[in-house]
Amino acid sequence: MKLTNIIEQTDAIDRRAAFGQLGRTLGKAATVAMPLAAFFTPGRARAQASGDTIIDVLNFALTLEYLEAEYYAMGLDSNGLLTGDMRETVALIGAHENAHVEFLRTAISGSGGTPVEKPTFDFTAGGTFPNIFSDAPTFMAVAQAFEDTGVRAYKGQAGNLMGNGDVLTAALQIHSVEARHASMIRRMRDSKGWITNAMNTTGADAANAVYAGEDQVSQLGLDVTTVSQVARAQITEAFDEPLEKQAVLDIASLFIEA
Amino acid sequence: MKTPHANSRVVADRSPHSRRNFLRKSGMGIAAASLFLAGCADDDDPIMMDNTVNLGSGDLGVLNYAFALEQLEAAFYATVLQGGYFSGANADEQQVMRDLADHERAHVDFLFAAISSVGSAIPALEVDFSSIDFDSRDSVLGTAQAFEDLGVSAYNGAGRLISDPNHLVVAGKIVSVEARHAAAIRTLNSGGNPTAFANSEVVDSNGLDLSRTPAQVLAIAGNYVVTPIDASGLPQ
Numbered sequence: 001m002k003l004t005n006i007i008e009q010t011d012a013i014d015r016r017a018a019f020g021q022l023g024r025t026l027g028k029a030a031t032v033a034m035p036l037a038a039f040f041t042p043g044r045a046r047a048q049a050s051g052d053t054i055i056d057v058l059n060f061a062l063t064l065e066y067l068e069a070e071y072y073a074m075g076l077d078s079n080g081l082l083t084g085d086m087r088e089t090v091a092l093i094g095a096h097e098n099a100h101v102e103f104l105r106t107a108i109s110g111s112g113g114t115p116v117e118k119p120t121f122d123f124t125a126g127g128t129f130p131n132i133f134s135d136a137p138t139f140m141a142v143a144q145a146f147e148d149t150g151v152r153a154y155k156g157q158a159g160n161l162m163g164n165g166d167v168l169t170a171a172l173q174i175h176s177v178e179a180r181h182a183s184m185i186r187r188m189r190d191s192k193g194w195i196t197n198a199m200n201t202t203g204a205d206a207a208n209a210v211y212a213g214e215d216q217v218s219q220l221g222l223d224v225t226t227v228s229q230v231a232r233a234q235i236t237e238a239f240d241e242p243l244e245k246q247a248v249l250d251i252a253s254l255f256i257e258a
Numbered sequence: 259m260k261t262p263h264a265n266s267r268v269v270a271d272r273s274p275h276s277r278r279n280f281l282r283k284s285g286m287g288i289a290a291a292s293l294f295l296a297g298c299a300d301d302d303d304p305i306m307m308d309n310t311v312n313l314g315s316g317d318l319g320v321l322n323y324a325f326a327l328e329q330l331e332a333a334f335y336a337t338v339l340q341g342g343y344f345s346g347a348n349a350d351e352q353q354v355m356r357d358l359a360d361h362e363r364a365h366v367d368f369l370f371a372a373i374s375s376v377g378s379a380i381p382a383l384e385v386d387f388s389s390i391d392f393d394s395r396d397s398v399l400g401t402a403q404a405f406e407d408l409g410v411s412a413y414n415g416a417g418r419l420i421s422d423p424n425h426l427v428v429a430g431k432i433v434s435v436e437a438r439h440a441a442a443i444r445t446l447n448s449g450g451n452p453t454a455f456a457n458s459e460v461v462d463s464n465g466l467d468l469s470r471t472p473a474q475v476l477a478i479a480g481n482y483v484v485t486p487i488d489a490s491g492l493p494q
Contacts, residue, residue: 085450085452086452088452088453089452089453089455092452092453092456092457093456095465096456096461096465097465098465099463099464099465100464100465102464103464103465103466151434154430155427155430155431155434158417158423158426158427158430159423159426159427162420162423162426165418166418168417168418169414169415169417169418169469170466172413172414172417172430172433172467172469173414173466173467173468173469174465174466174467175430175433175434176410176413176414176433176434176436176437176467177437177456177461177465177466177467178434179433179434179435179437179438179441180437180438180440180441180455180456180460180461180467181441181455181456182438183437183438183439183440183441183442183455184441184442184445184455184456187441187442187445192353192357193354193438193439193441193442194357194361194435194438194439219368219372219428219431220372220424220425220428222368222371222372222375224364224367224368224371227367227368227370227371228363228364228367228368229363229367230360230361230363230364230367231360234357234360234361234364235360235364237357237360237361237435238360238361238362238364238365238368238432238435239364239428239431239432239435240430240431240434240435240438241431242427242430242431
């Protein structure tokens with residue numbers, strides 16, 4: 001898939017060498033506010049939980065942020081699609097996604113890494129959503145799927161960022177913003193802000209993969225239903241589940257032009 | 259009417275100022291011996307040192323730190339469900355409050371079991387909700403918002419203190435749910451304002467949510483937690 005190819009292009013660079021420059025160059029490269037100045041401290045370059053480097057992870061995140069940022073920008077540009085309170089909400093979310101794109105690009109390039117290029121998106125998903133930019137309910141349903149996917153994607157990469165506390169913290173700070181977005185969009189659509197079992201409340205079967213495995217009740221090898229009187233459905237709501245990189249790419253690839 | 263349901267028995271003879279000050283010091287990680295001296299100097303509260311809770315060290319300490327915050331939230335929502343605001347709230351708000359009470363209870367039950375399986379979980383903390391009016395929508399939602407935003411910032415700040423990737427992922431599973439709560443509560447508390455869920459009070463110009471150190475978090479939580487907490491063993 002094309003998206004996978006884009007991600008894999010970054011394998012061409014000498015990542016270990018690039019990472020060595022992180023702390024030295026990022027401060028100068030940063031044009032955004034304070035947190036970036038403290039973003040990188042020299043540390044273990046190799047991510048811990050997989051073969052991906054920290055730059056790989058940031059590029060993976062960047063790809064998802066490109067997708068979200070362009071989606072909201074196109075929605076806001078679509079005449080009459082988003083009005084009133086809905087427009088205000090989407091405008092704030094879009095501004096956050098743009099900020100995430102800039103933050104990640106600055107972090108990657110400031111390190112000597114190469115930010116992946118923005119893919120060409122097809123938000124109709126090959127015709128699955130022909131009214132994506134003319135029908136607000138469809139637009140918001142897909143937005144919900146993107147945000148819930150984003151939460152799972154960042155969570156799935158946390159272990160790969162343990163080598164650098166500043167990067168990990170920033171990723172967690174993005175992760176919880178995505179969760180705020182997800183909750184808001186879900187509630188605007190009359191769903192609960194949290195995910196019950198593995199329920200896909202978008203109304204689109206294409207989004208089933210976004211919720212697969214969210215009905216997990218085993219945490220750290222412990223079946224939470226055996227240690228809590230709380231009902232099983234609420235226990236599943238109380239824990240958001242991560243998604244592995246490939247599962248996220250499979251979802252995102254539906255919206256990338258082949 | 260204020261606090262018909264709050265546990266206020268432990269605060270009658272205690273100075274909130276000394277308690278906050280004490281927690282602030284403990285959160286800053288000063289040594290246990292110094293804490294003891296600080297406590298002894300506090301003549302109006304001789305029993306304070308007897309129930310000081312030490313979170314411990316390493317991942318276990320971080321999990322106990324999370325357990326402490328979840329205890330606070332769970333106690334709060336359990337009390338909300340007994341109050342006048344809840345009984346008069348509309349169906350959506352009642353559902354939200356019931357869900358949040360369940361989620362925080364599930365977090366407490368899970369963390370207690372998980373910590374106990376490998377070490378010592380801290381005991382039940384005493385809380386003081388006398389500043390909250392559980393019959394008042396504004397008071398309940400305002401406090402809920404503060405607790406949820408605090409929880410998000412606490413987990414965001416604690417992630418880097420964790421050594422075991424499995425523990426980190428579990429913390430991640432919880433923090434995003436706290437963020438979902440925060441967004442919902444902020445919307446309710448603002449009367450449906452379309453940007454309150456993630457406005458500039460909690461998200462900065464880089465699109466990053468709040469992050470707080472344990473010292474910062476415990477200083478705020480100390481407004482509601484009576485039991486002194488010694489966080490000096492947490493990873494730095």
